[in-house]
Amino acid sequence: MPELPEAEVVACQLRAALVGAQVTDCWVGRKDIVREGFSSLPWYIGSVLQQVDRYGKSVALRFVKKQAARYLVAELGMTGLLLFPSVPIKHPQHVHLRMTFTGGREAGLRYWNPRRFGRLSFLDQPGLDQYRARRFGYDPLAVSFGDFQRLMTSRRGRLKPLLMHQQSLAGIGNIYANEILFRAGLHSNVMACRLPSTRVERLYYVTQAVLRSAIACGGSSVKDFFAPDGTEGQFKQRHLVYGKEGQPCPNHCGRTIRRLQSERSAFFCPRCQDPRKWR
DNA sequence: AGCTCTTCCTGAAAGC
């Protein structure tokens, strides 16, 4: 499922293949996949893709036409993919957006999302600013240590929900939260504000290291993640705890990885992430 | 404020 690293890989591929290309057609299959701006769809025809950004787990495409700019924001949700036309799609009835381009390396783009946890928004600049302000907190790869530390200490609450709280820190989902917490040696239920600063510091660097490493691997293809060109990410091979229930702890501490079903499938080592150490 | 529960949604996998 797409989280920050997967969204980043998607954004990079779209940028490389389609920036500078002109939209020749834009089709949306069902109105309810659009969160905002459905009526502005015709505007996009004839516009040029100028820029591709990632906000949290979403991908934002900036189009320009004459002096005006508009955006298409695609929330990837659980199962959302942006795919180039050459990639075969197993369940084509779940393609909800088709854009065709001229003048790019690729001739088009499709938004495919079977479970439809995720929407499309067609926004002008103020609309995008509002959308961003409402939905996205700090980017984990751009946040300063000071801001990260303030985030941890100023909020009461448990660590894992905080890491996954998009309005605080945008882009981390269940898979990467589990991987980060294991590598930081922290249990999901510790109170974030009780962590000593040395632990916060370690968490900060581990978070960035895990996300950067995952981006370099092309993301994690756990269920059905494919990059726009159809390639799979390789970071799954470096997962240490996610999906490893019952397997020996990778730290060779002698315990096995456990899974808490009640907690959004928390995977952890009960010794290396002993919650009593930091409670 | 922050946690839990529910809803959305479909395909894959497990169960019978």
Added chain:
DNA sequence: TGCTTTCAGGAAGAGC
């Protein structure tokens, strides 16, 4: 084999 049930989970909203 083939049908039915369960599960997966990001985000929003309700209720506590």
